[in-house]
Amino acid sequence: xxLKRQAAYMRKSLFDQGYLDEQFIQLxxxxxxxxxxFVEEVVTLFYKDSxxxxxxxxxxxxxxxxxxxxxxxxxxxxxxSSSSIGARKVKSEATQFREFCKAGNAExxxxxxxxxxxxxxxxxxxxxxxxxxxxxxxPAETACRPK
Amino acid sequence: xxxxxxxxxxxxxPAGLRVLVVDDDPTWLKILEKMLKKCSYEVTTCGLAxxxxxxxxxxxxxxxxxxxxxxMPDMDxxxxxxxxxxxxxxxxxxxxxDGETSRVMKGVQHGACDYLLKPxxxxxxxxxxxxVFRKKIHExxxxxxxxxxQLIRGGSEEFEDGQLLSGGDLTSPKKRKDxxxxxxxxxxxxxxxxVKKARVVWSVDLHQKFVDAVDQIGFxxxxxxxxxxxxxxxxxxxENVASHLQKYRLYLSRLQKQNQPKSSFCGTKQSDFTSKDxxxxxxxxxxxxxxxxxxxxxxxxxxxxxxxxxxVGSEIYESDLKGVISFLPVTEPxxxxxxxxxxxxxxxNGSGIxxxxxxxxxxxxxxxxxxxxxxxxxxxxxxxxxxxxxEQDPYRVLEDSYAPLPxxxxxxxxxxxxxxxxxxxxxxxxxxxxxxxxITTEIEPLCTEYGSNHAGDISRKRQRIxxxxxxxxxxVANARAFGYMSTSNGxxxxxxxxxxxxxxxxxxxxxxxxxxxGGSILISPHEDLEIHSLQGYGYTExxxxxxxxxxxxxxxxxITEPSNHLIDGLRFxxxxxxxxxxxxxxxxxxxxx
Numbered sequence: 001x002x003l004k005r006q007a008a009y010m011r012k013s014l015f016d017q018g019y020l021d022e023q024f025i026q027l028x029x030x031x032x033x034x035x036x037x038f039v040e041e042v043v044t045l046f047y048k049d050s051x052x053x054x055x056x057x058x059x060x061x062x063x064x065x066x067x068x069x070x071x072x073x074x075x076x077x078x079x080x081s082s083s084s085i086g087a088r089k090v091k092s093e094a095t096q097f098r099e100f101c102k103a104g105n106a107e108x109x110x111x112x113x114x115x116x117x118x119x120x121x122x123x124x125x126x127x128x129x130x131x132x133x134x135x136x137x138x139p140a141e142t143a144c145r146p147k
Numbered sequence: 148x149x150x151x152x153x154x155x156x157x158x159x160x161p162a163g164l165r166v167l168v169v170d171d172d173p174t175w176l177k178i179l180e181k182m183l184k185k186c187s188y189e190v191t192t193c194g195l196a197x198x199x200x201x202x203x204x205x206x207x208x209x210x211x212x213x214x215x216x217x218x219m220p221d222m223d224x225x226x227x228x229x230x231x232x233x234x235x236x237x238x239x240x241x242x243x244x245d246g247e248t249s250r251v252m253k254g255v256q257h258g259a260c261d262y263l264l265k266p267x268x269x270x271x272x273x274x275x276x277x278x279v280f281r282k283k284i285h286e287x288x289x290x291x292x293x294x295x296x297q298l299i300r301g302g303s304e305e306f307e308d309g310q311l312l313s314g315g316d317l318t319s320p321k322k323r324k325d326x327x328x329x330x331x332x333x334x335x336x337x338x339x340x341x342v343k344k345a346r347v348v349w350s351v352d353l354h355q356k357f358v359d360a361v362d363q364i365g366f367x368x369x370x371x372x373x374x375x376x377x378x379x380x381x382x383x384x385x386e387n388v389a390s391h392l393q394k395y396r397l398y399l400s401r402l403q404k405q406n407q408p409k410s411s412f413c414g415t416k417q418s419d420f421t422s423k424d425x426x427x428x429x430x431x432x433x434x435x436x437x438x439x440x441x442x443x444x445x446x447x448x449x450x451x452x453x454x455x456x457x458x459v460g461s462e463i464y465e466s467d468l469k470g471v472i473s474f475l476p477v478t479e480p481x482x483x484x485x486x487x488x489x490x491x492x493x494x495x496n497g498s499g500i501x502x503x504x505x506x507x508x509x510x511x512x513x514x515x516x517x518x519x520x521x522x523x524x525x526x527x528x529x530x531x532x533x534x535x536x537x538e539q540d541p542y543r544v545l546e547d548s549y550a551p552l553p554x555x556x557x558x559x560x561x562x563x564x565x566x567x568x569x570x571x572x573x574x575x576x577x578x579x580x581x582x583x584x585x586i587t588t589e590i591e592p593l594c595t596e597y598g599s600n601h602a603g604d605i606s607r608k609r610q611r612i613x614x615x616x617x618x619x620x621x622x623v624a625n626a627r628a629f630g631y632m633s634t635s636n637g638x639x640x641x642x643x644x645x646x647x648x649x650x651x652x653x654x655x656x657x658x659x660x661x662x663x664x665g666g667s668i669l670i671s672p673h674e675d676l677e678i679h680s681l682q683g684y685g686y687t688e689x690x691x692x693x694x695x696x697x698x699x700x701x702x703x704x705x706i707t708e709p710s711n712h713l714i715d716g717l718r719f720x721x722x723x724x725x726x727x728x729x730x731x732x733x734x735x736x737x738x739x740x
Contacts, residue, residue, distance in 0.1 A: 023266040080244035
């Protein structure tokens with residue numbers, strides 16, 4: 001399969017499988033000649049910045065008892081951030097986590113957090129691969145998307 | 148628009164709009180920067196609230212609008228919002244991933260022009276220029292009215308004497324109305340001489356200081372300088388006090404006029420509402436209302452509002468209102484209240500308020516000139532009356548509306564009813580008299596809004612109005628009255644809460660002309676309203692803090708009126724769950740940038 005088609009296919013499946021939402025398309029729309037790699041840059045920035053948020057949460061999760069307010073605040077930030085790239089599943093886990101915080105459910109929080117990290121990492125890998133293919137496929141392809 | 152953006156941009160408006168984006172999330176900052184650039188705006192980003200404030204302070208006219216995230220690590224987003232509104236008087240848009248009603252409401256209260264939910268869409272950002280534009284328009288008007296105001300000021304001093312208002316003379320009140328309107332307009336901005344001065348928020352405390360100072364000096368001998376000296380508020384200027392005093396006097400004079408049904412006109416410009424909200428977060432209001440009025444309302448006429456308060460004054464003021472009392476006609480004490488009730492109400496309706504209801508329910512005393520062709524120009528007579536005794540029910544006042552007079556007596560609750568309005572004009576537009584025309588165009592304040600409300604359907608829901616002073620004067624007056632009231636009764640005049648409604652009411656009345664969806668807004672579900680209107684709507688304005696005085700009343704009067712929402716509205720206050728309220732906090736119309 002040629003690279004362009006591969007890129008398109010990967011992209012489509014990211015949407016179909018619910019990893020990405022409409023916001024990702026907004027980012028693609030913003031990409032232009034001035035910023036030809038805009039989407040990738042944003043995603044990279046997100047992962048770099050959110051790593052520290054994840055670390056904060058991890059550290060907070062090790063405390064006992066859990067400080068739900070603090071956790072909720074961190075997760076609120078994280079959720080806001082993940083909404084920026086359209087990370088749908090990640091965002092959903094974040095919402096769930098916040099629900100558990102509000103309910104004071106430590107176990108729920110822990111489980112959800114694990115799930116969230118999995119989704120977060122999975123998406124990261126998929127996007128990295130996707131962008132590699134996109135780059136290799138040629139610059140013209142990057143902003144392309146089916147209407 | 149003569150007051151357009153900085154000259155280089157000139158006709159390219161809104162391109163080149165200078166936006167400051169403040170967000171601690173670097174990813175969002177990057178995205179927003181790109182989005183705004185796509186709108187052809189000039190963007191500056193900032194990751195810290197403090198840095199943003201420094202930038203803003205360093206050059207006050209460097210930016211046209213500020214967009215900031217609610218959750219900032221170094222400073223509460225709302226605080227930043229307040230600072231910007233107060234110091235720089237720029238429109239501010241809040242953003243958050245959290246769309247919870249209470250948060251949005253808080254934003255509105257703090258004066259946000261709009262509240263965007265993340266992820267933010269391009270179309271929402273494209274519209275932000277409207278907030279700036281609107282503000283500019285207001286400022287232009289302010290300047291234009293400046294001259295008029297000067298003239299008026301000279302003349303109005305006499306009027307304010309207190310003796311002037313003798314109800315019978317129709318012509319002079321009308322003339323005064325013009326004057327008042329202009330004054331109000333000017334005062335709205337609180338500083339005719341400077342277009343971009345920061346607005347003064349006449350908080351409850353500040354107003355109380357003002358009232359105390361006035362009392363100390365003696366009402367007849369007051370002057371802005373004397374008051375200013377006594378108040379000892381360093382940042383307050385003589386001009387601020389002067390305009391506030393103006394309003395206060397007008398309020399008092401209005402009370403005096405209450406006796407004369409025919410001659411009373413409401414022309415309050417409502418610009419200031421004193422908020423007694425204990426949390427202190429309120430403040431918005433008036434400005435919002437005011438804005439609304441200006442634009443669309445051309446139709447109002449002045450009506451003799453009579454409503455009112457005929458005797459409310461007597462009861463309330465007798466003992467305590469020292470200076471004020473003299474103005475108040477003393478008619479039958481109890482009845483007046485009823486009338487008042489009707490008055491109250493109205494203000495809230497935004498677009499929809501129709502002349503219909505409400506006044507009907509007032510007591511027999513209340514004779515509104517509802518049908519009077521001259522009704523209101525939009526100025527809403529603010530009637531504030533305290534309930535001396537419970538027996539009056541009358542507060543129920545309007546069927547749908549408002550009138551939350553507390554059944555339990557006690558003068559504590561003062562209700563200001565703008566009520567007349569709705570009843571008045573069935574077709575507000577047609578009844579515009581010359582005066583009113585003139586006035587309407589000039590007046591920006593809420594009052595006009597109210598007028599416009601009659602035209603449309605009245606959305607009851609929004610009419611909460613329990614007590615809400617329509618004009619700036621009213622606020623002042625009310626505040627003062629409250630002050631008095633408390634002394635007489637011993638109970639604190641305003642307790643807060645319930646009067647979120649007050650401002651809500653104001654919000655209700657979007658100008659029909661301007662706000663296409665005005666009517667519909669009121670009706671829409673609360674949530675929708677908040678988010679929806681904020682986001683898409685161009686009219687939001689950071690009016691909130693400027694010159695608004697917001698009076699809150701102790702507790703809402705349960706209304707026996709059928710309208711549920713009205714009741715809901717009444718009860719609304721922070722302590723109550725929000726979902727039952729449909730008040731249009733964020734009524735699009737309210738936000739007029």
